[in-house]
Amino acid sequence: MKKTKRLYNEKYVKRAQNVIGLILVFGIWFVLSNYTDIPNLYLPSPQEIAACFVKYAEDIPGHILSSLYRIAIGFSIGSLLGILMGLMIGWSKNIRNILEPLVEFIRPMPPLALIPLFILWFGIGNKSKIIVIAFGAWVVLVVNTIEAVRNVDPLYIDAAKSLGAGTGDILRTVLIPAITPEIIAGIRVVAANSFGMCVAAEFMGTEAGFGYMIIEGRRFIMTDLLLVGVLLITISSMLVNACIKLIERRITRWVPRREE
Amino acid sequence: MDEQLMLVENLDMCFSTGKGNITALHNLSFDVKKGEFLAIVGPSGCGKSTLINILAGILRPTGGKVVLDGEEVREISPKMGMVFQKYAAFPWMTVRQNISYGPRIARKPKSEIEKITNHYSSMVGLEAYEHLYPKELSGGMSKRVDIARAYANQPEVLLMDEPFGALDDITKKQMQTELLNIWGQENKTVIFITHDLEEAIFLADRILVLRRPKEDQNSLNFIQPVPFSRPREPELRTCGEFVRLKAELSEVMLK
Ligand SMILES: Nc1ncnc2c1ncn2[C@@H]1O[C@H](COP(=O)(O)OP(=O)(O)OP(=O)(O)O)[C@@H](O)[C@H]1O
Numbered sequence: 001m002k003k004t005k006r007l008y009n010e011k012y013v014k015r016a017q018n019v020i021g022l023i024l025v026f027g028i029w030f031v032l033s034n035y036t037d038i039p040n041l042y043l044p045s046p047q048e049i050a051a052c053f054v055k056y057a058e059d060i061p062g063h064i065l066s067s068l069y070r071i072a073i074g075f076s077i078g079s080l081l082g083i084l085m086g087l088m089i090g091w092s093k094n095i096r097n098i099l100e101p102l103v104e105f106i107r108p109m110p111p112l113a114l115i116p117l118f119i120l121w122f123g124i125g126n127k128s129k130i131i132v133i134a135f136g137a138w139v140v141l142v143v144n145t146i147e148a149v150r151n152v153d154p155l156y157i158d159a160a161k162s163l164g165a166g167t168g169d170i171l172r173t174v175l176i177p178a179i180t181p182e183i184i185a186g187i188r189v190v191a192a193n194s195f196g197m198c199v200a201a202e203f204m205g206t207e208a209g210f211g212y213m214i215i216e217g218r219r220f221i222m223t224d225l226l227l228v229g230v231l232l233i234t235i236s237s238m239l240v241n242a243c244i245k246l247i248e249r250r251i252t253r254w255v256p257r258r259e260e
Numbered sequence: 261m262d263e264q265l266m267l268v269e270n271l272d273m274c275f276s277t278g279k280g281n282i283t284a285l286h287n288l289s290f291d292v293k294k295g296e297f298l299a300i301v302g303p304s305g306c307g308k309s310t311l312i313n314i315l316a317g318i319l320r321p322t323g324g325k326v327v328l329d330g331e332e333v334r335e336i337s338p339k340m341g342m343v344f345q346k347y348a349a350f351p352w353m354t355v356r357q358n359i360s361y362g363p364r365i366a367r368k369p370k371s372e373i374e375k376i377t378n379h380y381s382s383m384v385g386l387e388a389y390e391h392l393y394p395k396e397l398s399g400g401m402s403k404r405v406d407i408a409r410a411y412a413n414q415p416e417v418l419l420m421d422e423p424f425g426a427l428d429d430i431t432k433k434q435m436q437t438e439l440l441n442i443w444g445q446e447n448k449t450v451i452f453i454t455h456d457l458e459e460a461i462f463l464a465d466r467i468l469v470l471r472r473p474k475e476d477q478n479s480l481n482f483i484q485p486v487p488f489s490r491p492r493e494p495e496l497r498t499c500g501e502f503v504r505l506k507a508e509l510s511e512v513m514l515k
């Protein structure tokens with residue numbers, strides 16, 4: 001009983017400490033922007049940002065949806081292909097021999113460097129943006145999945161075989177569960193990357209999205225609009241990360257880990 | 261009891277490594293009787309793990325063969341249940357899911373799966389822990405899961421490679437008694453590797469004593485029958501005859 005209470009208090013203290021850092025930065029920002037002569041162009045005040053949110057309240061959902069649509073599609077297609085291909089490469093020696101050099105060659109290619117090429121091939125519309133995001137997700141997850149499959153202890157595969165499991169059973173009941181924690185960790189990285197790639201692709205030309213808000217903010221020298229764009233990305237990315245973490249908690253309860 | 265179940269004939273196992281060949285087993289022959297408890301002992305590096313991996317079909321021998329029920333063993337098969345030296349319960353499955361793995365994979369009817377799982381779960385005393393994941397278990401409990409899982413698949417032979425090697429002395433002795441009880445109830449053949457002579461004598465009907473193979477000598481040192489009647493009580497370990505047998509064997513093995 002006493003111990004629970006102490007743990008409870010510790011949690012409280014931790015929360016308070018977390019908040020202190022945030023308040024500190026926010027306070028410095030508030031003071032610098034309101035009580036010094038740094039021009040608003042460089043550092044808009046919190047109130048201005050808030051006002052900007054209100055001013056564009058009508059348009060913001062549309063921008064969020066445009067970007068999230070691209071991210072959701074690109075991320076899903078890329079991740080799925082990456083995981084499937086990683087599984088095949090990790091599982092079959094023949095496929096590995098054929099495809100692994102290719103993957104090793106593509107792996108260091110920065111997806112952003114390919115944006116102009118994708119625009120050339122697929123046009124300036126949604127397609128090229130989705131493909132950049134998918135490509136970025138694919139690269140990370142192929143490599144991640146191959147590594148995860150390689151890390152599966154052969155002991156579990158032998159154990160499953162000695163209990164009568166065939167290839168399909170092993171895939172379903174051993175390999176996939178065993179690599180799930182690593183895959184989810186990969187997916188979290190990929191989700192965060194997707195936002196960056198989406199914005200970069202949008203910089204090349206678009207009529208809606210986070211990237212559009214930022215570019216417009218720069219073009220019309222509206223630093224507050226620019227920052228609103230950045231904030232929206234940050235918040236969306238954080239929410240997505242939190243969702244994945246929640247799912248992760250649920251399906252990887254079995255993973256031995258040190259308590260935080 | 262004297263019906264022959266398994267036959268091991270002129271087994272050779274050579275590993276080729278960068279520095280040349282290592283002979284792990286040389287011209288090893290023995291048989292296993294139906295329902296018996298056979299222990300295998302021998303000095304470190306004499307090929308015990310290699311042997312059990314060949315029996316299980318995980319390794320292919322470079323010479324000779326293993327015959328089970330008139331059929332040569334060529335690959336891993338559910339006829340051979342394995343309890344590994346390491347903890348091998350699937351970490352992503354609960355205790356119950358682990359124990360029911362074999363019957364589920366065999367796609368037995370639901371009611372039968374339930375029945376088998378309940379039986380073996382209670383046999384190793386894990387009914388109260390069925391919903392836990394392996395990370396939440398102690399070493400002894402994990403080993404119980406491994407044993408129950410192997411039994412629940414109803415193999416013809418259970419192969420155990422130093423299953424209690426990682427346990428503390430008290431837990432180990434408890435597990436030995438439990439294993440003997442289970443073996444007594446289930447009438448399944450058990451082949452049990454250990455480096456612990458006391459464990460071998462306490463558990464087995466016969467003890468296969470191996471030695472490091474050389475050019476002119478094969479892997480089998482001798483086979484020692486264990487004269488003690490069953491059921492065996494823990495006190496047996498301190499009786500004179502038991503201690504004498506243990507001392508004798510340990511002397512032979514040191515040579
Ligand atoms: N995969 C392998 N490759 C090469 N050599 C091996 C391999 N596995 C075993 N050996 C060699 O075969 C011999 C027997 O090994 P094994 O593991 O069967 O011994 P053991 O009797 O189980 O020993 P311990 O009691 O220490 O577990 C050793 O000399 C070992 O180095």
Ligand SMILES: [Mg+2]
Pocket residue numbers: 308309310
């Ligand atoms: Mg060994």
